[in-house]
Amino acid sequence: MNDTTPRTAVRMTRQRAAVAGALGDTDEFCSAQQLHERLRTRGDAVGLATVYRTLQTMADSGDVDVLRGEDGENLYRRCERSEHHHHLVCRVCGRAVEIDGPSVEAWAASVGAAHGFADIDHTVELWGTCVQCRR
Amino acid sequence: MNDTTPRTAVRMTRQRAAVAGALGDTDEFCSAQQLHERLRTRGDAVGLATVYRTLQTMADSGDVDVLRGEDGENLYRRCERSEHHHHLVCRVCGRAVEIDGPSVEAWAASVGAAHGFADIDHTVELWGTCVQCRR
DNA sequence: AGTCGTGATGAGAACGGTTGTCAACTCGAC
DNA sequence: GTCGAGTTGACAACCGTTCTCATCACGACT
Ligand SMILES: [Zn+2]
Ligand SMILES: [Zn+2]
Ligand SMILES: [Zn+2]
Ligand SMILES: [Zn+2]
Numbered sequence: 001m002n003d004t005t006p007r008t009a010v011r012m013t014r015q016r017a018a019v020a021g022a023l024g025d026t027d028e029f030c031s032a033q034q035l036h037e038r039l040r041t042r043g044d045a046v047g048l049a050t051v052y053r054t055l056q057t058m059a060d061s062g063d064v065d066v067l068r069g070e071d072g073e074n075l076y077r078r079c080e081r082s083e084h085h086h087h088l089v090c091r092v093c094g095r096a097v098e099i100d101g102p103s104v105e106a107w108a109a110s111v112g113a114a115h116g117f118a119d120i121d122h123t124v125e126l127w128g129t130c131v132q133c134r135r
Numbered sequence: 136m137n138d139t140t141p142r143t144a145v146r147m148t149r150q151r152a153a154v155a156g157a158l159g160d161t162d163e164f165c166s167a168q169q170l171h172e173r174l175r176t177r178g179d180a181v182g183l184a185t186v187y188r189t190l191q192t193m194a195d196s197g198d199v200d201v202l203r204g205e206d207g208e209n210l211y212r213r214c215e216r217s218e219h220h221h222h223l224v225c226r227v228c229g230r231a232v233e234i235d236g237p238s239v240e241a242w243a244a245s246v247g248a249a250h251g252f253a254d255i256d257h258t259v260e261l262w263g264t265c266v267q268c269r270r
Numbered sequence: 271a272g273t274c275g276t277g278a279t280g281a282g283a284a285c286g287g288t289t290g291t292c293a294a295c296t297c298g299a300c
Numbered sequence: 301g302t303c304g305a306g307t308t309g310a311c312a313a314c315c316g317t318t319c320t321c322a323t324c325a326c327g328a329c330t
Contacts, residue, residue, distance in 0.1 A: 011277060011326050033316075047280040052317065072207060072287090073316060088250055097250050101242070108261050115223055115232050117263030124259050126243050128252030146297050146306060168287080182309040187288065207316090208287060 010057075015046045019054045020078075023064060028094035029075035029087075067125055088126040092133035099126070145192075150181045154189045155213075158199060163229035164210035164222075202260055223261040227268035234261070 022035050022042070030038075036051045046054075055076050058064045064076045070091060079085070079098055084105070088097040101124050112120030157170050157177070165173075171186045181189075190211050193199045199211045205226060214220070214233055219240070223232040236259050247255035 009277075009327080013278065013326070015279070031316085049281080049318080050279055053278085056318095068203060068207070072203070088246060088252060090252065091256075097252075099246055104239075107236070111223060111234055112261055112263045116266040117223060117225065117232075117261075118269060120261060120263040121226075122259075122261050124257075126247055126252075126255060126257050128247045128255040131251040134253060144298080144306075148297070148307065150308070166287090184289080184310085185308055188307085191289095 014044065015050050016054055018044045018046050019051060020058075023058075023076065023078045027077070027096065029065075029067065029069075029077040029089055029096050030094055031069070031073050031075055033073075035076070070127065086124045086126070088128060090130035090133055091127045092129055095130050095132070149179065150185050151189055153179045153181050154186060155193075158193075158211065158213045162212070162231065164200075164202065164204075164212040164224055164231050165229055166204070166208050166210055168208075170211070205262065221259045221261070223263060225265035225268055226262045227264055230265050230267070 018039055019035060022038050032051050032055055033048070035055070036046065036048045039046050039051070055064065055066075055074075059066045059076065062082060063078070065079050065087070067075055067087065067089070069075045075089075075094060077087075077094075077096060081098060085098050085100045086104070088099050090096070104122065104124055108122040109120055112118070153174055154170065157173050167186050167190055168183070170190070171181065171183045174181050174186070190199065190201075190209075194201045194211065197217060198213070200214050200222070202210055202222065202224070204210050210224075210229065212222075212229075212231060216233060220233050220235045221239070223234050225231070239257065239259055243257040244255055247253070
């Protein structure tokens, strides 16, 4: 009864390969609509809904990082490391650097506990303007 | 020429007083729509657009703190201190504690500079579940 | 290679929070 | 009281995202 064979297979399709490829081409955070447009001009078009679904799936499985841009839209990026980390993001072009808040994790947990809060989660992101986007 | 008389007067209206009053009644972060509903049931109704505009104005002038909830909607709160600070927020009821990341400010600036980023801004928020909302 | 079941796709509608529009209104200075 | 500029509110428009559902196509098994 403990069947280990995947009951829900995840299929590899042209669309998913295309989205993954587009994400792999850049180290910038970009939105679903940006990716959709990029794929369209590139030649292998993918439906917008599919882009959203694919990104959501990849985010759920940890294949991409998601963060909410300052204007409210979700931005996606395939990061180098898979462990928990934070980002320093250019608010103009989306270029990002992976950083780790040294003591942030422990600090968040202790502050939360000190005030009787449980299931502490934290958001730590840095925004700036990178050298290329200056001037 | 250095005219100090306010050329653009900010008027006190029934609506603005109502919004400010509703915000002063609670220490929880709440959305524009929540406030709009609260005002309606309370008796002094205010148009939804006006609630949005008033909150935006108060946020711009620093009278209220804004933060984006995990579901994407803006949440507002009249905080005790006016200096820069961060929050530990209950993701269920919105109740919040004002906290200050001790070294966060300096850390953010140094990390940004180290990577050639300028105009560094940072987002540091803690989410959890408060004692009242547990169980 | 052929079959088949189920996951995947895409065009378009729907959704939810927020902002824009504009004629009517009202605060407050005079 | 007068008057003008700031303010209001009902409603439409916006925009990113999700839902719907008929059609398509992986891929496991012959
Ligand atoms: Zn990352
Ligand atoms: Zn940049
Ligand atoms: Zn605050
Ligand atoms: Zn709570």
